Amino acid sequence: MRFEMLVLGSSSATPMFGRHPTAQLINIHDQLMLVDCGEGTQMQLTKFGVKQNRIKSIFISHLHGDHYLGLAGLLSSMHLMGRNLPLKLYGPAGLMEILELQFRYSETSLRYPLHFHATVTDGEYLLHQDEFVSVYSFPLDHRVPCTGFRFEESPKPPTLLTDKVAKAGVPKAFYKLLKKGVDFVAPDGTVHPWQTLTNPAPAPRSFAYCSDTAASGDYLKSIAKVDLLYHEATFMHEMQERATETFHSTALQAGKVAKVAGVEKLIIGHYSARYRELDPLLAEARAQFPNTDLAIEGRWYVVGNRN
DSSP states (O other): OOEEEEEEEOBSSSOBTTBOBSEEEEEETTEEEEEEEOTTHHHHHHHTTOOGGGEEEEEOOOSSGGGTTTHHHHHHHHHHTTOOSOEEEEEETHHHHHHHHHHHHTTOOOSSOEEEEEEOSSSOEEEEEOSSEEEEEEEOOSSSOOEEEEEEEOOOOOEEOHHHHHHTTOOGGGHHHHHTTOOEEOTTSOEEOGGGSEEOOOOOOEEEEEOSOOOOSTTHHHHTTOSEEEEEOOBOGGGHHHHHHHTOOBHHHHHHHHHHHTOSEEEEEOBOTTOSOOHHHHHHHHHHOSSEEEOOTTOEEESSSOO
């Protein structure tokens, strides 16, 4: 089953060198979720063949414009394209006030339900849970309240070893109990442990998103051991003083965070407009964490080692 991330925007602050402000699309088991929504996001969705009305949830990390200024336009386009399914929106409390003001003065009344849930930055919280995924927010260290997000694939039950199940005489009515970890006791009293009649399911996969943050250690617990980590790398490390001043990270710091957190793979993005060429940032991050790639717009990144 699919679990992958599409980069829609990779630039910080302003669009530059063909790069767009931050936005990413998560596809988990064909359920689509949008993370941040900078200017031009809906155009990027169209460019890369994504039907925007398939998006079920949107997560906004913070209220700096390069992370949300495309949202009102996207919501309006969904309205104009006849959306009627509910849409869940998660973000800072002030986000809904901004949207309501825009809709009021444009005399826009969305034809679909928009369910808003305010995020907070005083700890880690479960925002959303369904049969496919659990989504958690956690605080980042930025100039304004800002949250990261962790997407955890829902655990799957083990699969039955059909030959062994048949040989043990397990009735079909008991199959669900086996998958829940209940031992089967045959009529003659023989106990068949559920572990001997099933194959364990693959371990659930996870993706963590760290949008804008100083590279503090405060959020390490929330991203530990994830299969794929996206972490901002706005500057080269020679600009560390500027990074500290603006509560951003360098590529070197992003690599160190990935190493300490024990993640499987790192993607860096949110590049400053001062960098036309990105290979130096990649080299700097890889010096700390070799399994690092650049966030390239239009590219899908698989979470974990399986589809």
